[in-house]
Amino acid sequence: MDRQQVLAAREYDLSVANYGATRKLQYDVALLPWGATEPHNYHLPYLTDCILSHDIAVEAARKAFRAQGVRAMVMPPVTMGAQNPGQRELAFCVHARYETQRAILADIVSSLHHQGMRRLLIVNGHGGNSFKNMIRDLTIDFPDFTIASSEWFRMLPARDFFDEPGDHADELETSVMMHYHPELVSLDEAGEGKGGGFRVPALQDGSVWIPRDWSRVSTDTGIGSPRLATAEKGARFAAAVTDKYAAFLSDFAGGELY
Numbered sequence: 001m002d003r004q005q006v007l008a009a010r011e012y013d014l015s016v017a018n019y020g021a022t023r024k025l026q027y028d029v030a031l032l033p034w035g036a037t038e039p040h041n042y043h044l045p046y047l048t049d050c051i052l053s054h055d056i057a058v059e060a061a062r063k064a065f066r067a068q069g070v071r072a073m074v075m076p077p078v079t080m081g082a083q084n085p086g087q088r089e090l091a092f093c094v095h096a097r098y099e100t101q102r103a104i105l106a107d108i109v110s111s112l113h114h115q116g117m118r119r120l121l122i123v124n125g126h127g128g129n130s131f132k133n134m135i136r137d138l139t140i141d142f143p144d145f146t147i148a149s150s151e152w153f154r155m156l157p158a159r160d161f162f163d164e165p166g167d168h169a170d171e172l173e174t175s176v177m178m179h180y181h182p183e184l185v186s187l188d189e190a191g192e193g194k195g196g197g198f199r200v201p202a203l204q205d206g207s208v209w210i211p212r213d214w215s216r217v218s219t220d221t222g223i224g225s226p227r228l229a230t231a232e233k234g235a236r237f238a239a240a241v242t243d244k245y246a247a248f249l250s251d252f253a254g255g256e257l258y
Contacts, residue, residue, distance in 0.1 A: 028070050081129055119252060127167060153172060171227075175237065
Protein backbone atom coordinates (compact mmCIF):
# COMPACT_ATOMS: atom_id res chain seq x y z
CA MET A 1 0.00 0.00 0.00
CA ASP A 2 1.13 3.54 -0.65
CA ARG A 3 0.45 6.32 1.87
CA GLN A 4 -2.87 7.35 0.30
CA GLN A 5 -4.15 3.77 0.30
CA VAL A 6 -3.20 3.36 3.95
CA LEU A 7 -5.01 6.56 4.90
CA ALA A 8 -8.12 5.40 3.05
CA ALA A 9 -8.02 1.91 4.58
CA ARG A 10 -7.62 3.04 8.20
CA GLU A 11 -11.38 3.33 8.65
CA TYR A 12 -12.11 -0.32 7.75
CA ASP A 13 -8.88 -2.35 8.10
CA LEU A 14 -7.61 -2.70 11.66
CA SER A 15 -4.23 -3.98 10.50
CA VAL A 16 -3.41 -0.43 9.36
CA ALA A 17 -5.89 1.58 11.46
CA ASN A 18 -5.11 3.75 14.44
CA TYR A 19 -7.30 5.04 17.25
CA GLY A 20 -7.15 8.53 15.81
CA ALA A 21 -9.03 7.25 12.78
CA THR A 22 -11.58 5.04 14.57
CA ARG A 23 -12.46 6.82 17.85
CA LYS A 24 -15.09 9.15 16.38
CA LEU A 25 -16.70 6.62 14.04
CA GLN A 26 -19.71 4.41 14.66
CA TYR A 27 -19.37 0.88 13.29
CA ASP A 28 -22.25 -1.35 12.22
CA VAL A 29 -20.48 -4.71 12.06
CA ALA A 30 -17.07 -6.30 12.61
CA LEU A 31 -15.53 -8.79 10.21
CA LEU A 32 -13.19 -11.47 11.54
CA PRO A 33 -10.95 -13.21 8.99
CA TRP A 34 -9.92 -16.65 10.20
CA GLY A 35 -7.34 -18.92 8.61
CA ALA A 36 -4.62 -21.34 9.62
CA THR A 37 -0.88 -21.82 9.75
CA GLU A 38 -0.12 -24.69 7.36
CA PRO A 39 1.75 -25.60 4.17
CA HIS A 40 0.02 -24.87 0.86
CA ASN A 41 1.75 -27.10 -1.66
CA TYR A 42 5.24 -25.80 -2.46
CA HIS A 43 4.25 -22.49 -4.04
CA LEU A 44 1.97 -20.61 -1.61
CA PRO A 45 2.70 -19.12 1.84
CA TYR A 46 1.88 -20.88 5.09
CA LEU A 47 -0.54 -18.05 5.91
CA THR A 48 -2.47 -18.25 2.62
CA ASP A 49 -5.80 -18.85 4.39
CA CYS A 50 -5.25 -15.83 6.63
CA ILE A 51 -4.06 -13.54 3.85
CA LEU A 52 -6.93 -14.34 1.50
CA SER A 53 -9.70 -14.20 4.09
CA HIS A 54 -8.35 -10.82 5.22
CA ASP A 55 -8.07 -9.37 1.71
CA ILE A 56 -11.55 -10.57 0.76
CA ALA A 57 -12.98 -9.08 3.96
CA VAL A 58 -11.26 -5.73 3.41
CA GLU A 59 -12.49 -5.46 -0.15
CA ALA A 60 -16.02 -6.38 0.94
CA ALA A 61 -15.96 -3.78 3.73
CA ARG A 62 -14.79 -1.11 1.31
CA LYS A 63 -17.54 -1.97 -1.17
CA ALA A 64 -20.23 -2.07 1.51
CA PHE A 65 -19.34 1.42 2.68
CA ARG A 66 -19.10 2.92 -0.79
CA ALA A 67 -22.32 1.34 -2.05
CA GLN A 68 -24.55 1.36 1.04
CA GLY A 69 -22.82 3.47 3.70
CA VAL A 70 -22.37 0.40 5.90
CA ARG A 71 -19.38 0.91 8.17
CA ALA A 72 -17.54 -2.34 8.87
CA MET A 73 -14.18 -2.93 10.55
CA VAL A 74 -12.03 -5.87 9.51
CA MET A 75 -10.16 -7.38 12.45
CA PRO A 76 -6.65 -8.84 12.05
CA PRO A 77 -6.83 -12.44 10.81
CA VAL A 78 -6.68 -15.29 13.30
CA THR A 79 -3.89 -17.71 12.37
CA MET A 80 -4.98 -20.65 14.55
CA GLY A 81 -6.64 -23.34 12.42
CA ALA A 82 -7.74 -26.93 13.08
CA GLN A 83 -5.67 -29.52 11.20
CA ASN A 84 -6.23 -33.06 9.99
CA PRO A 85 -4.13 -36.07 10.98
CA GLY A 86 -0.98 -36.13 8.91
CA GLN A 87 -0.62 -32.35 8.93
CA ARG A 88 0.87 -31.77 12.38
CA GLU A 89 3.92 -33.72 11.25
CA LEU A 90 4.65 -31.11 8.57
CA ALA A 91 7.20 -28.47 9.55
CA PHE A 92 5.66 -25.44 11.28
CA CYS A 93 2.06 -26.58 10.73
CA VAL A 94 0.10 -25.52 13.81
CA HIS A 95 -3.01 -27.33 15.06
CA ALA A 96 -5.39 -25.32 17.24
CA ARG A 97 -7.82 -27.32 19.36
CA TYR A 98 -11.53 -26.56 19.57
CA GLU A 99 -11.01 -25.15 23.07
CA THR A 100 -8.28 -22.82 21.81
CA GLN A 101 -10.34 -21.51 18.93
CA ARG A 102 -13.40 -21.09 21.13
CA ALA A 103 -11.38 -19.14 23.71
CA ILE A 104 -10.04 -16.82 21.00
CA LEU A 105 -13.51 -16.22 19.58
CA ALA A 106 -15.02 -15.75 23.03
CA ASP A 107 -12.45 -13.11 23.98
CA ILE A 108 -12.99 -11.22 20.73
CA VAL A 109 -16.77 -11.31 21.14
CA SER A 110 -16.54 -10.26 24.79
CA SER A 111 -14.33 -7.30 23.90
CA LEU A 112 -16.50 -6.15 21.02
CA HIS A 113 -19.69 -6.59 23.05
CA HIS A 114 -18.25 -4.51 25.89
CA GLN A 115 -17.50 -1.75 23.37
CA GLY A 116 -21.06 -1.73 22.06
CA MET A 117 -20.74 -3.88 18.93
CA ARG A 118 -23.58 -6.32 18.32
CA ARG A 119 -22.82 -8.00 14.98
CA LEU A 120 -19.84 -10.04 13.84
CA LEU A 121 -19.20 -11.90 10.58
CA ILE A 122 -16.50 -14.57 10.48
CA VAL A 123 -14.85 -14.76 7.05
CA ASN A 124 -13.29 -18.21 7.19
CA GLY A 125 -10.52 -19.21 4.81
CA HIS A 126 -9.67 -22.68 6.14
CA GLY A 127 -11.82 -25.72 5.43
CA GLY A 128 -10.82 -27.43 8.67
CA ASN A 129 -12.39 -24.72 10.83
CA SER A 130 -15.94 -25.11 12.10
CA PHE A 131 -17.62 -22.46 14.23
CA LYS A 132 -21.26 -23.54 14.55
CA ASN A 133 -21.10 -25.04 18.04
CA MET A 134 -18.93 -22.17 19.30
CA ILE A 135 -21.47 -19.68 18.00
CA ARG A 136 -24.34 -21.57 19.63
CA ASP A 137 -22.50 -21.48 22.98
CA LEU A 138 -21.68 -17.78 22.67
CA THR A 139 -25.28 -16.97 21.80
CA ILE A 140 -26.19 -18.20 25.28
CA ASP A 141 -23.52 -16.00 26.86
CA PHE A 142 -24.26 -12.97 24.65
CA PRO A 143 -27.92 -13.25 23.58
CA ASP A 144 -27.96 -9.75 22.06
CA PHE A 145 -24.82 -10.36 19.97
CA THR A 146 -25.27 -11.97 16.55
CA ILE A 147 -22.40 -13.98 15.05
CA ALA A 148 -22.56 -15.12 11.44
CA SER A 149 -20.10 -17.51 9.83
CA SER A 150 -19.07 -17.89 6.19
CA GLU A 151 -16.40 -19.48 4.02
CA TRP A 152 -15.31 -17.02 1.35
CA PHE A 153 -14.22 -19.71 -1.10
CA ARG A 154 -17.72 -21.26 -1.04
CA MET A 155 -19.70 -18.05 -1.48
CA LEU A 156 -20.09 -18.86 -5.20
CA PRO A 157 -19.68 -22.08 -7.24
CA ALA A 158 -15.99 -22.49 -8.03
CA ARG A 159 -16.71 -24.25 -11.32
CA ASP A 160 -18.33 -21.10 -12.67
CA PHE A 161 -14.91 -19.40 -12.53
CA PHE A 162 -12.21 -22.10 -12.69
CA ASP A 163 -11.39 -25.01 -14.97
CA GLU A 164 -10.13 -27.53 -12.42
CA PRO A 165 -10.87 -26.38 -8.86
CA GLY A 166 -9.67 -28.61 -6.04
CA ASP A 167 -9.76 -27.92 -2.33
CA HIS A 168 -6.29 -26.94 -1.08
CA ALA A 169 -3.62 -24.79 -2.76
CA ASP A 170 -5.51 -25.41 -5.98
CA GLU A 171 -6.41 -23.32 -9.00
CA LEU A 172 -8.87 -21.22 -6.95
CA GLU A 173 -6.59 -20.31 -4.05
CA THR A 174 -3.60 -19.82 -6.31
CA SER A 175 -5.52 -17.57 -8.71
CA VAL A 176 -6.88 -15.34 -5.94
CA MET A 177 -3.43 -15.09 -4.35
CA MET A 178 -1.99 -14.19 -7.78
CA HIS A 179 -4.59 -11.41 -7.96
CA TYR A 180 -3.91 -9.93 -4.52
CA HIS A 181 -0.26 -10.87 -3.97
CA PRO A 182 1.54 -12.08 -7.10
CA GLU A 183 4.85 -11.55 -5.31
CA LEU A 184 3.97 -14.38 -2.89
CA VAL A 185 3.24 -17.02 -5.55
CA SER A 186 6.00 -19.29 -6.93
CA LEU A 187 3.96 -21.26 -9.44
CA ASP A 188 7.05 -22.73 -11.10
CA GLU A 189 7.82 -24.50 -7.80
CA ALA A 190 4.34 -26.04 -7.33
CA GLY A 191 3.76 -29.74 -6.97
CA GLU A 192 1.05 -31.47 -8.97
CA GLY A 193 -1.51 -31.25 -6.17
CA LYS A 194 -2.68 -34.74 -6.96
CA GLY A 195 -5.10 -35.81 -4.25
CA GLY A 196 -6.21 -39.23 -3.14
CA GLY A 197 -9.39 -40.20 -1.35
CA PHE A 198 -11.28 -42.81 0.60
CA ARG A 199 -12.12 -46.28 -0.66
CA VAL A 200 -15.35 -46.58 1.34
CA PRO A 201 -18.39 -45.30 -0.64
CA ALA A 202 -20.09 -43.60 2.32
CA LEU A 203 -16.90 -41.68 3.07
CA GLN A 204 -16.48 -40.79 -0.59
CA ASP A 205 -19.95 -39.27 -0.93
CA GLY A 206 -19.82 -37.51 2.43
CA SER A 207 -22.76 -39.28 4.04
CA VAL A 208 -20.31 -40.43 6.74
CA TRP A 209 -17.37 -38.28 7.83
CA ILE A 210 -13.96 -38.88 9.32
CA PRO A 211 -10.99 -36.50 9.03
CA ARG A 212 -8.72 -37.22 6.09
CA ASP A 213 -5.19 -38.36 6.88
CA TRP A 214 -3.27 -35.74 4.89
CA SER A 215 -0.19 -37.94 4.55
CA ARG A 216 -2.33 -40.45 2.64
CA VAL A 217 -4.23 -38.08 0.37
CA SER A 218 -1.46 -35.71 -0.76
CA THR A 219 2.28 -35.92 -1.39
CA ASP A 220 2.93 -32.17 -1.69
CA THR A 221 0.20 -30.97 0.77
CA GLY A 222 -1.95 -29.69 -2.12
CA ILE A 223 -5.18 -31.16 -3.40
CA GLY A 224 -6.02 -29.84 -6.84
CA SER A 225 -3.63 -28.74 -9.56
CA PRO A 226 -2.68 -25.04 -9.51
CA ARG A 227 -1.26 -25.11 -13.05
CA LEU A 228 -4.22 -23.36 -14.72
CA ALA A 229 -4.29 -20.54 -12.17
CA THR A 230 -4.18 -16.95 -13.42
CA ALA A 231 -4.48 -13.56 -11.78
CA GLU A 232 -7.37 -12.77 -14.14
CA LYS A 233 -9.41 -15.72 -12.89
CA GLY A 234 -8.63 -14.71 -9.32
CA ALA A 235 -9.73 -11.12 -9.96
CA ARG A 236 -13.07 -12.21 -11.42
CA PHE A 237 -13.79 -14.56 -8.53
CA ALA A 238 -12.71 -12.09 -5.85
CA ALA A 239 -14.84 -9.34 -7.39
CA ALA A 240 -17.94 -11.55 -7.47
CA VAL A 241 -17.38 -12.89 -3.95
CA THR A 242 -16.82 -9.44 -2.43
CA ASP A 243 -19.89 -8.09 -4.23
CA LYS A 244 -21.95 -10.82 -2.57
CA TYR A 245 -20.39 -10.13 0.82
CA ALA A 246 -21.04 -6.39 0.46
CA ALA A 247 -24.72 -7.05 -0.27
CA PHE A 248 -24.94 -9.32 2.77
CA LEU A 249 -23.28 -6.75 5.01
CA SER A 250 -25.92 -4.22 4.03
CA ASP A 251 -28.66 -6.64 5.10
CA PHE A 252 -26.80 -7.90 8.18
CA ALA A 253 -25.74 -4.57 9.60
CA GLY A 254 -29.02 -2.76 9.87
CA GLY A 255 -32.04 -4.83 8.96
CA GLU A 256 -34.17 -7.38 10.76
CA LEU A 257 -32.94 -10.94 10.25
CA TYR A 258 -36.35 -12.61 10.65
